[in-house]
Amino acid sequence: MRDTLRLDLVPVKIKNSTNSIGLPMDSDQALVERARGGDFSAFETLFERHRELVYRFAYQMAPRRDDAEDIVQEVFLRAFKNLHRYRDEAKFTTWLLRIATNYGTDRARMHTRRNTLEQQEADGALRWMTEGSQMDDPLTNLEQERRKQIVRNAINALPDQHKNAIVMRDLEEMDYEDIAEFFECTVGAAKLRVLRARRALRDEIVRTHGVDGGF
Amino acid sequence: MTHREEEILILLAFGEADENEKREAEALVANSPEAATFLAEMRSLNGTMPSLREISECQLTTERMRDAILSDATVSAGKSRKQKVAWLNWGLAAACLAAVSFAISMNGNRSAAPVVAENEPAVTSDVSLDEAMATNDTPTSSSAVRKYAAKLKDTKPLIVDTTSTVAPEQTREALTQVVNRPVRRSNKSLASRKPAAQKPSTEQVASMISLGTAGAVSNTVASNTGNRGHEEGAGGGAAMSMQATPNADVSAKAKEADAVVVVETSRGADGANRAKEVNQSELRLSG
Incomplete structure (x- = not known):
């Protein structure tokens, strides 16, 4: 509680002020500059601000809470160690998501054996028991859970490019500008990537669950 | 359906189509049941996406992050x-x-060490040798050895060890003993030498006796040994040429000189037949 209070006070204290190069003191770039200079509280602020975004992104790559939290921790650790490599022309969030993508890909490659079918089933059963649902009708709840699982499996079966496009646009509802920055392409190319990713997702569902896709 | 038609339907299903695309998609759905099915599938897919956004809350705290960074820094x-x-x-x-x-x-x-050509014997000169041996027995196949032999001819004896590049002390001593033994050499060539003495057969001995040879043959003569005669003595040409020659010669000489020839043979410890040198004292001339 005390920690939260302290962290909340920091932006308020420096609000509406600018640093020597004209950036708002609470902008990501300014915080990165301060963190580069050894101000660890600035990096903590960055962590608090973007933790949820990275966590949601990581959760789509490793749909287990503890795995996603490990990914988030590793992403921010790598970000802290490589702050000197961050270029200001890119968004800090884009840079973080790129780190998360690279680490998630490596991690998935390393943990392929661990993700056995039994673990996935046990994970699904546990989620069913722990999370529950907002819906009252058990049948509707079951059907919704089944569809969710089908789509999640299909997303995980996609290549990384398609998967990232789907996650960023359809799950995280990011702007096409940010997606274009992530992929280092134009906005039109980003739209095309998302379009192809959706078609690939539909084809994957048809391939595994038939023409109607169980929908 | 073409790819373009699919793209329009996808845009419509996800709510990203503009007015022109909307009209085009509606017309397509009205005319094609396949397009209608496709649109329904994509809308269902889009409707499922929000449920995927519901994830459990992140419980990664700032303290845990700080500890991770500090421990990583310590480890680094x-x-x-x-x-x-x-x-x-x-x-x-x-x-x-x-x-x-x-x-x-x-x-x-x-x-x-001085450079010696490969596969040539090493030359050592620390063993005293008979001068004649040093000059005559030096192998002539090696130029290096010839050179050293010529150099050492007037100074000190030479020994050539062909077995190893550096001869051990024991080998040197043994070689010295062998080389220092008095060796009598003949001026004759091997071709002009008489053939090796042959053991007289039993019939030959019997014929010798029957011929009335005055010579007495020792019990050891021509018994079972493959003795080999020594053709010369230390005295050179004046010495008696004593050998176990064929019976006819022996008997003839015995007749002429009336000599008694005693030849002793011995068998070596190693079992090989070796002829024992006949000393002058062992040759007894009768008369």
Whole structure:
């Protein structure tokens, strides 16, 4: 509680002020500059601000809470160690998501054996028991859970490019500008990537669950 | 459906189509049941997406993040220190190796032996030898040996060890003993020498007796030994040429000189038949 209070006070204290190069003191770039200079509280602020975004992104790559939290921790650790490599022309969030993508890909490659079918089933059963649902009708709840699982499996079966496009646009509802920055392409190319990713997702569902896709 | 039609339907299903695309998609759905099915599938897919956004809350705290960064920094510092120590160790090892190799190379230059061609015997000159042996028995196949023999001819004897490049002391002593033995050499060539003495057969001995040879043959003569006669004595041409010749010669000489020939043979310890040298004292001339 005390920690939260302290962290909340920091932006308020420096609000509406600018640093020597004209950036708002609470902008990501300014915080990165301060963190580069050894101000660890600035990096903590960055962590608090973007933790949820990275966590949601990581959760789509490793749909287990503890795995996603490990990914988030590793992403921010790598970000802290490589702050000197961050270029200001890119968004800090884009840079973080790129780190998360690279680490998630490596991690998935390393943990392929661990993700056995039994673990996935046990994970699904546990989620069913722990999370529950907002819906009252058990049948509707079951059907919704089944569809969710089908789509999640299909997303995980996609290549990384398609998967990232789907996650960023359809799950995280990011702007096409940010997606274009992530992929280092134009906005039109980003739209095309998302379009192809959706078609690939539909084809994957048809391939595994038939023409109607169980929908 | 074409790819373009699919794209329009996807845009419509996800709510990203503009007015023109909307009209085009509606027309397509109205005319094609396949397009209608496709649109329904994509809308269902889009409707499922929000449920995927519901994830459990992140419980990663700032304290945990701070601890992770600090522990990583500690581990990194330890690693870098270990790496420094490792580099120091490797550097010391390399320096020691270089020093040892330098010392070895310097020693090798100081005690370099005279260059002898490959597969040629080593020449040593620390054993005293008979001068004649040194000059006559030196192998002539090696130019190096010939050169050393010519150089040492007037100074000191030479021994050539063809068995090894550096002869051990024992081998040298044994060679010295063998070489120092008095060896009587003949001026005759091997071709002009008489053939080796043949053992007289039993019939020949019987014929000798029957011919009335005055000579007495010792019990050991021509018994079972393959004795080999020595054709010459130390006295050269004046010495008696004594050998176990065929019976006819022996009997003839015995007749002429009335001599008694005693030839002793012995069998060596190793079982090989060897002829024992006949001393002058063992030759007894009757009369």
